[in-house]
Each structure stands twice: as structure tokens, then as C-alpha cells.
Amino acid sequence: MLQNLLTLISPWFFSHGAKLITIIIVAYLIHRSAGLFINQLVRRMVPSEHFLDPEAEQKREETLIRIFSGATGILVWVIALLMALQELGFEIGPLLGAAGIAGLALGFGGQYLIRDLIGGIFIIIENQYRIGDVVCFDQTCGLVEDITLRLTTLRDLDGTVHHVPHGEVKTVSNLSKTFxxxxxxxxxxxxxxxxxxxxxxxxxxxxxxxxxxxxxxxxxxxxxxxxxxxxxxxxxxxxxxxxxxxxxxxxxxxxxxxxxxxxxxxxxxxxxxxxxxxxx
CATH class of the missing domain: 3.30.70.100 (Alpha-Beta Plaits)
Structure with missing residues (x-):
């Protein structure tokens, strides 16, 4: 019984399974290497601002590293998933076409996501705040615990965690920048x-x-x-x-x-x- 099972599995493993394992390992290595590369690149290429002390500049760099590493990781694993699906016999073209049709159907909802992402890009470019800063978004105030391209996570003095999409932010008051x-x-x-x-x-x-x-x-x-x-x-x-x-x-x-x-x-x-x- 076991020998028959191995006989059935072995051809599939050597023709597809090994490739799937290779895809996963390569994606993992690329993800890790990209994280290290982004870390070094940001610390070398991002210009220092003369009015920031070393602690503030470090917070800015760590914020950029986390955002770029997160975006790169999503891209790498999405590509790896598509390659794995293709290796399993799924046609990627129809899947991408279906995704495009679904994207059009969800266009009205997707506009809010795009608005959040664009808001996040401007927050990064303009260096409005960083992880570790204390900020107020209208009536919501707290310590910035995390920033992604879509939203910012705040924790207020009571310990309550607030997840604020960037598209909803109209006014940012930074209580901890420079001095x-x-x-x-x-x-x-x-x-x-x-x-x-x-x-x-x-x-x-x-x-x-x-x-x-x-x-x-x-x-x-x-x-x-x-x-x-x-x-x-x-x-x-x-x-x-x-x-x-x-x-x-x-x-x-x-x-x-x-x-x-x-x-x-x-x-x-x-x-x-x-x-x-x-x-x-």
C-alpha cells in the first residue's frame, strides 16, 4: 500500500513538487535579501534633515524600512503564489482576467483603497510623522505604533488601539517632531x-x-x-x-x-x- 502510494507520488514530486519547494525557498530568500538591501539603502540614501536629532532620524529610517519591506514582501509572495498556481496546473491568464473584471466590479469600493494608498505615499514623502511619534488625527490622538501604505495604527493613553486609514485623515498634528x-x-x-x-x-x-x-x-x-x-x-x-x-x-x-x-x-x-x- 505504502509502496503504491510512493510510486504514485514520486513522479509528481520530481516533476512538480521539487519546483514548488524551489519557488518557496527562492521567494523566502528574495524576501529576506530584499529586506536587508532596503535596510542598507534607506540608511545610506535617505538624506538627513539638519534640524532632526539622531533619535528622530532613526525613527524616520525605521518607518521607511518597515513600509518598503512590507510592500516588497507582498509583491514577492504574490508573484510566488502565481508561479505556484501555474505549476499546479492552473491557467494564470484566466485568473488575471477574472481579477481584472472583479476589479472593475469593485471599482467604487476600490477608489477608497487607492485614496488610502496615495495618502500613505504622501505621508512618507513629506515625512509628516514616523513610528514612535505622538500625533492627533482630528479628535483621535496616540502613539504611532505602525504605518503601512494604507493605514496608521495609534495607541492612546488608555491603551486603546486605533486603526486610521490614510484617506480618512484630513488634519495631522504631530506633537513630537523636532521639539x-x-x-x-x-x-x-x-x-x-x-x-x-x-x-x-x-x-x-x-x-x-x-x-x-x-x-x-x-x-x-x-x-x-x-x-x-x-x-x-x-x-x-x-x-x-x-x-x-x-x-x-x-x-x-x-x-x-x-x-x-x-x-x-x-x-x-x-x-x-x-x-x-x-x-x-
């Missing part, structure tokens, strides 16, 4: 001495920028900018400083903590809304 800002509005009591407030704010910002644990993250120290508003319960002041990308939230949190301690020591009040009820 970021600490933009803090702070209220002080109307009875406060503004000159003292300015002196304390600037001193705290300079001390934070000189702290060994924080100075590598800060480009320009957070400083008093101007009086923003006369609110109901407080004089609102604006504090502004520049940080490395993605570090603005850490620096702002530490700045708030130090300002509260310094204000308490200097007797500067941070007011809060109060309601006084008079009974007749």
Missing part, C-alpha cells in the same frame, strides 16, 4: 506681587533646566512669558519652555510640583474658585 513645548497657564492671587511671582517662576525654571536629572530633556528653560488674563479668581500667567520631543509632559509635571513648593515657601497663593452665600 516640544511646555505651555503652562497658572493662576496666582490678585494680592500677589507680580515681580516676585516672575522671579520665582524664572528661578524654578532655570533650576529645573540645570538639574542633572532633567537638563538633557530641556532645550530652553521654562520662563514667564506674559500675563494671560484677569480671571474671576486669579491673575493667569503663561509659562513657556522647549523640551526634547515627547518629554514635554514629564517636564511640565515636574515643573508644576516645584512651582507649588516654591510658591508655598514664598507665600504666593494659588487661588481656587469660592462661593460665598449670604443668608437673609
Amino acid at each position: 516640544a513645548r511646555v505651555n503652562l497657564n497658572l493662576g496666582v492671587a490678585y494680592s500677589s506681587n507680580l515681580e516676585q511671582v516672575i522671579e520665582v517662576v524664572n528661578r524654578v525654571g532655570n533650576d529645573l533646566a540645570q538639574d542633572p536629572a532633567w537638563r538633557e530633556l530641556i532645550i530652553t528653560p521654562p520662563q514667564f512669558l506674559h500675563v494671560k488674563d484677569f480671571a474671576d479668581s486669579a491673575i493667569m500667567i503663561k509659562i513657556l519652555g522647549e523640551t526634547k520631543p515627547l518629554k514635554q509632559w514629564d517636564v511640565a509635571g515636574e515643573l508644576r510640583k516645584r512651582l507649588k513648593i516654591a510658591f508655598d515657601q514664598a507665600g504666593i497663593e494659588i487661588p481656587f474658585p469660592q462661593r460665598v452665600i449670604h443668608q437673609a
Whole structure:
């Protein structure tokens, strides 16, 4: 029984099976080699932008490598599949013709796919954002975890993953490109001495920028900018400083903590809304 089965299989294996295995092995080797070639090519040929730090430039290169490697892998395996089908006896011509007819039938749906792909190409060419950046698409914000030609994958602060097709993106806000800002509005009591407030704010910002644990993250120290508003319960002041990308939230949190301690020591009040009820 087994010998008969081997007798039947052996001619097919030597005439077709070996070719199928060869197609798979060659496709795998081409895929791997193309990935290594793209890696080297991107790192050598993509021009550096003088305003990007090495970390940002590395994120850009890794984004391009992932996209081009993914597209190349799809192309290689599609060609390998067509060759394997032909080796198994399927006529490729009618299949391609049927695919063309199906493409025409699905033309209205395919236009959205084409729109997504074109949007992805422009995102890559214009270097709008990269893997590892924090971006906002209209009301959807998060860390860029993956980019393909069709869509971008974001993970927000709650851990929710959002898959956003490029054709749906109208406005891109990149919160982490080149540099970021600490933009803090702070209220002080109307009875406060503004000159003292300015002196304390600037001193705290300079001390934070000189702290060994924080100075590598800060480009320009957070400083008093101007009086923003006369609110109901407080004089609102604006504090502004520049940080490395993605570090603005850490620096702002530490700045708030130090300002509260310094204000308490200097007797500067941070007011809060109060309601006084008079009974007749």
C-alpha cells in the first residue's frame, strides 16, 4: 500500500513538487535579501534633515524600512503564489482576467483603497510623522505604533488601539517632531506681587533646566512669558519652555510640583474658585 502510494507520488514530486519547494525557498530568500538591501539603502540614501536629532532620524529610517519591506514582501509572495498556481496546473491568464473584471466590479469600493494608498505615499514623502511619534488625527490622538501604505495604527493613553486609514485623515498634528513645548497657564492671587511671582517662576525654571536629572530633556528653560488674563479668581500667567520631543509632559509635571513648593515657601497663593452665600 505504502509502496503504491510512493510510486504514485514520486513522479509528481520530481516533476512538480521539487519546483514548488524551489519557488518557496527562492521567494523566502528574495524576501529576506530584499529586506536587508532596503535596510542598507534607506540608511545610506535617505538624506538627513539638519534640524532632526539622531533619535528622530532613526525613527524616520525605521518607518521607511518597515513600509518598503512590507510592500516588497507582498509583491514577492504574490508573484510566488502565481508561479505556484501555474505549476499546479492552473491557467494564470484566466485568473488575471477574472481579477481584472472583479476589479472593475469593485471599482467604487476600490477608489477608497487607492485614496488610502496615495495618502500613505504622501505621508512618507513629506515625512509628516514616523513610528514612535505622538500625533492627533482630528479628535483621535496616540502613539504611532505602525504605518503601512494604507493605514496608521495609534495607541492612546488608555491603551486603546486605533486603526486610521490614510484617506480618512484630513488634519495631522504631530506633537513630537523636532521639539516640544511646555505651555503652562497658572493662576496666582490678585494680592500677589507680580515681580516676585516672575522671579520665582524664572528661578524654578532655570533650576529645573540645570538639574542633572532633567537638563538633557530641556532645550530652553521654562520662563514667564506674559500675563494671560484677569480671571474671576486669579491673575493667569503663561509659562513657556522647549523640551526634547515627547518629554514635554514629564517636564511640565515636574515643573508644576516645584512651582507649588516654591510658591508655598514664598507665600504666593494659588487661588481656587469660592462661593460665598449670604443668608437673609
